[in-house]
Every structure is written in C-alpha cells, then in structure tokens.
Amino acid sequence: MNLLVTGGTGFIGKELLKHLTTYSITLLTRDEQTARQTLHHTDCGNIRYVNSLSGFDDLNEFDAIINLAGEPIADKRWSEAQxxxxxxxxxxxxxxxxELINASNEPPTVFISGSAVGYYGDQQDHPFDESLHVSQDSFAHHVCERWEQIALRAQSEQTRVCLLRTGVVLGGGGGALAKMMLPYKLGLGGPIGNGQQYMPWIHILDMARAIVYLLETEHASGPYNFCAPHAVTNANFSKALASALHRPHFLMTPKWAIKLAMGESSCLLLDSTRAKPKKLTEIGFNFSFPHVDSALINIVANCR
Structure with a gap:
C-alpha cells in the first residue's frame, strides 16, 4: 500500500511511522535533510521525501493519505500572527x-485528517461522544470546525474521510508531557486552578495504533475522538503524574496565573472536555493504556 503522509516529523508522526514500516511512504516535508536526520532510526528504506505538492496533478498513485500537518497549537501565545x-x-x-484527491480518477480510498477535541470547547463535567454538535465562537473550535469542513470535501463513494479529534497526547520525548515534567521532577507539580476540569488524554502508542486501525478498517469514517476511555480531572492527572515520578503533590497553579502567562490559549488547560472514544471502541479498537496511572508509569519508565 502506498501512503502519502504529512506531519511525519512531528511528535505524533514520528511514532506513527514506526507502525508503518511495511507500507511505502511518501513524506511531505519542508526540509528533506532535517527530516532524514529526524527519522534516521525509523526509515527502513520505505520512505520517499518530497518538499512540495506542486509536482502532483492528482493522487492516483496513493492508496491512502494521512494528514497530520500543522503548527503546534500550544507552543506560543495566540497573537493574531500566531x-x-x-x-x-x-x-x-x-x-x-x-483538491488533488478530487482531481484523481482513482483517488485514495481513505483520507485521514487531523483535528482536535478543541472542536467541543468547554463542556464542564458532562460526558459526551462524537455525536455532540457544537456551535461556538472560540478560536479552538473555529480552527477545528473549518479544518474538518475542508477535509470532508474529499468524501465520496471512492474515498472515505476519517477525522482525528485528538486529546492531549502523552509520550516521552515531546508533546505536552515534556513541558509538564520539570516542575513535577522538582517537586513543584500540582493541579491547575481548582483541578476539576476534565482532561481528555491518550497514550502516544494508542494514538499511532488507532490511526493504523482506521487506515485498515474499511467501514470507518467520520469524526473519531482520539482519547482514552477514562478521562480524568486535572487534579487526578496531576496526582498520577506526581506518583509516577515519585514526587510530592501539594502545590497548585492559580487560574489567574495561567491566564496571565498564556492569554487566550489558557483555554487549552482550563476548559473541561470529558470526551469519550465511543466510535473507536464500537469498531473494535482496544486501548493498550485505558487508564492514566498505568500510562504515565509506562512513559516515565521508558524515559529513564
């Protein structure tokens, strides 16, 4: 099977490529040399690098597209330029x-495209699944809604579209957890605000495995919540991380301090999103790490 992958050098993409070694990959990257260096442990000779889509008139040569490209959403304050x-x-x-899929006579059979649980916004402590329809004016929702609308234009009798509404991806060597680790290692970790906001999370291994599962499940289509079946409050997550690191857990970061430091993007930490992966479990996907305690213990052990 021939795959076109974007975002392959990112935190999720690097893990995903480890699970696609039996596939022929064409990887879209802005910097081929850097991509080769980044992926030198992953590339089994099955990856072709391209730095632009301008050389393609269609995507007839590909069986599937996995689209993970995007500027990291939490790395910088949300200025208008950012x-x-x-x-x-x-x-x-x-x-x-x-556009290239729709220009194809024999288009890819599946288009898997990124999104995020930011689509849902703050849902307080109410559990929900992919059937929840949201209309609001938050930036995170606006980004995801438009992103999904564009991707769904590829849907046809020949091409199914899967949307990855991704939660906080936990893994070693990058992502949100890398930023959280230091204060906890110093014994300064604790909940944010009152800690009662729900945090939808997923282990990086399950993230990659679930993408491959959608790729190989021919009847899978539409939005999927990419988060573990057991969402936890920020306080419980914080306690589990401190325990995995064998560190104390008694401090807290006030809500006002997060808003001061992060501005509008503080919603990423303060919104409560109790998303359930109903559709993933219904099509038979089994999570390797359904509980946050064992997930964090596994990640911390592998980081040592």
Missing amino acids: KKRICESRWKTTETLV
Whole structure:
C-alpha cells in the first residue's frame, strides 16, 4: 500500500511511522535533510521525501493519505500572527490535498485528517461522544470546525474521510508531557486552578495504533475522538503524574496565573472536555493504556 503522509516529523508522526514500516511512504516535508536526520532510526528504506505538492496533478498513485500537518497549537501565545499560522498551516495543506484527491480518477480510498477535541470547547463535567454538535465562537473550535469542513470535501463513494479529534497526547520525548515534567521532577507539580476540569488524554502508542486501525478498517469514517476511555480531572492527572515520578503533590497553579502567562490559549488547560472514544471502541479498537496511572508509569519508565 502506498501512503502519502504529512506531519511525519512531528511528535505524533514520528511514532506513527514506526507502525508503518511495511507500507511505502511518501513524506511531505519542508526540509528533506532535517527530516532524514529526524527519522534516521525509523526509515527502513520505505520512505520517499518530497518538499512540495506542486509536482502532483492528482493522487492516483496513493492508496491512502494521512494528514497530520500543522503548527503546534500550544507552543506560543495566540497573537493574531500566531493564530494565522495555526490556521493556515492546517487549512492550506488540507485544502491542497482535497483538491488533488478530487482531481484523481482513482483517488485514495481513505483520507485521514487531523483535528482536535478543541472542536467541543468547554463542556464542564458532562460526558459526551462524537455525536455532540457544537456551535461556538472560540478560536479552538473555529480552527477545528473549518479544518474538518475542508477535509470532508474529499468524501465520496471512492474515498472515505476519517477525522482525528485528538486529546492531549502523552509520550516521552515531546508533546505536552515534556513541558509538564520539570516542575513535577522538582517537586513543584500540582493541579491547575481548582483541578476539576476534565482532561481528555491518550497514550502516544494508542494514538499511532488507532490511526493504523482506521487506515485498515474499511467501514470507518467520520469524526473519531482520539482519547482514552477514562478521562480524568486535572487534579487526578496531576496526582498520577506526581506518583509516577515519585514526587510530592501539594502545590497548585492559580487560574489567574495561567491566564496571565498564556492569554487566550489558557483555554487549552482550563476548559473541561470529558470526551469519550465511543466510535473507536464500537469498531473494535482496544486501548493498550485505558487508564492514566498505568500510562504515565509506562512513559516515565521508558524515559529513564
């Protein structure tokens, strides 16, 4: 099977490629040399690197597309310029891919495209699944809604579209956890605000495995919540991380301090999102790490 992958050098992409060694991969990257260096442990000779989609008139040669490209959403404050980068890095790549899919006589059979649980916004402590329809004016929702709308233009009798509404991806060597680790290692970790906001999370291994599962499940389509079946409050997550690191857990970061430090993007830490992966479990996917305690113990052990 021939796959076209975008975002392959990112935190999720690097893990995903480890699970695709039996596939022929064409990887879209802005910097081929850096990508080769980043993936030198992963590339089994099955990866071809391209730095632009301009050389393609269609995507007839590909059986599937996995689209993970996008500016990291939590790395910087959401200035107007950064918001534009976040949007354009997602929307423009997706739009180009959709145009090429629709220009194909024999298009890819599946288009798997990124999104995020930010689509749902703050849902307080109410559990919900993919059937929840949301209309709001938050930036995170706006980014995801538009991103999904563009991707769904590729849907046809020949091409199914799967949308990855991703939670906080936990793994060693990158992602959100890398930023959280230091204060906890110093014994300064604790909940954010009152700690009662729900945090949808997923182990990096389950993230990659679930993408491959959608790739190989021919009847899978539409939005999927990529988060573990047992969401936890921020306080419980914080306690589990401190325990995995064998560190104390008694401090807290006040809500006002997070808002002061992060501005509008503080919603990523303060919104409560109790998303359930109903559709993933219904199609038979089994999580390796359904509980946060064992997930964090596994990650911390592998980081040593």
